[in-house]
Amino acid sequence: MTALLPIPRRADATVAAAPPGTGAGFWAGAPSAVLVGGVHYVAYRLRAPIGHGRGMANVVARAVDGGGVEVVATIGKERFGAESLERPALVHTPDGRWRLYVSCATPGSKHWWVDLLEADTPEGLAAATPRTVLPGDDRHAVKDPVIVHDGGAWHLWASVHPLDERDHEDRMTTEYATSPDGLEWTWHGTALAPRPGRWDGRGVRFTSVFRVDGQWAATYDGRASAAENWEERTGLAFGGTIPGERFVAQGQAPVAESPHGGGGLRYLSAVPQPDGGYRLYYELTRADGAHELRTELLRPPVPARAPSARH
Structure with missing residues (x-):
């Protein structure tokens, strides 16, 4: 693999x-x-400690010079009757509409579901009416979808948590689904599972899906134990030439982590650029234990110039 990777x-x-x-x-x-x-648009989550608000809101913002963002919409958890909000998925549809898929925690339980907001503009998402599109069930919590429209179809990779063992609900796999409209989804099985005994042996969660040299690839969050919940690190996985093929995790170690706290560098969102580079957004653990949203631009390497001919 010689192409630039979003690390x-x-x-x-x-x-x-x-x-x-x-x-x-x-x-x-x-x-x-x-x-x-x-223009880059980014949706992200604001959170306070448990007992002080937890996942309080999803924010939609427009990127500005210097790497900062200008907030255009803030959507609180009260809109959904949720105990907490997690990672949103921001999508610009082929017909020019805006969608925000919001991960919601069911009060008093470990269950999660996903609601959809849709509007003509990013600002309009603040007043859109929620619609449940991924309800989960009494055995599975569903959240953190990554959604791609490709080949006339909608593709989704979501974090699914089994609820069959009390106090072990942090376990997670990434499951794959398709849809003709991004509303009604059909599940097709596991896209990536944990690797027992390794750094990602407790759970894996896709955070971004993209093409590399015609092959599908993904960044994902992984953790080795329940104690690493909230401090996941970033891994890389490759699939096949079609979105539905199972992905294979690469290497024996994470490809990115924080030097602080528990090492958390997670929820990496990689946006391919017209020049072959990437704009990255990710959540990073700071020295004080808080997590901040960071961004960086990866530019493709400049091709070496051929030596001039001598006469």
């Missing part, structure tokens, strides 16, 4: 959004970003 370097990253407080439990992150009309 954070961190050295040139800037803060796109700060957490709503300092210290462990305060987060700004779980981003989902798109490039529309030459």
Whole structure:
């Protein structure tokens, strides 16, 4: 594989959004970003510690110069009757509409479901009416979808948590589904499962899906134990030439992590650029234990010039 891969370097990253407080439990992150009309838009989650608000809101913002963002819509958890909100998925549809798939926690349980907001503009998402599109069930919690429209169809990879064992609901696989309209989904099985005994042996969660040299690839969050919940690190997996093929995790170690706290660098959203590079957004653990939303631009290498002929 010789193509550029969306692996954070961190050295040139800037803060796109700060957490709503300092210290462990305060987060700004779980981003989902798109490039529309030459402008990057990013949706992300704001969170406070458990007992102080938890996942309070999803935010939709427009990128501005210097790596920061300008907020255009804020959607609170009260809209959905949810105990907490997790990673949203921001989608610009083929017909020019905007969709926000919102991960919602069922009060008093470990269950999650996904609601959809749809509007003509990013700003309009703030007033859109929620519609449940991924309800989960009494045995499975569903959240954190990654959604791609390709080949006239909708493709989804979601984090699914089994609810069959009390106090073990943090386990997770990534499951694959398709849809003709992005509303009604058909599940097709596991896209990526944990690797027992390795750094990602407790759970895996896709965060971005993209093509590399005609092959489907994904970044994913992984953790080795329940103790690493909230401090996942980033891995890389490759699929086949069609979206529905099973993905294979690459390497024996994460490809990116934070030097602080538990090492968390997670929810990497990779936006392919017209020049072959990527704009990255991701959630990074700071030295004080809070998580901030960072962004960086990866440019493709400049091709070497052929030596001039001598006469």
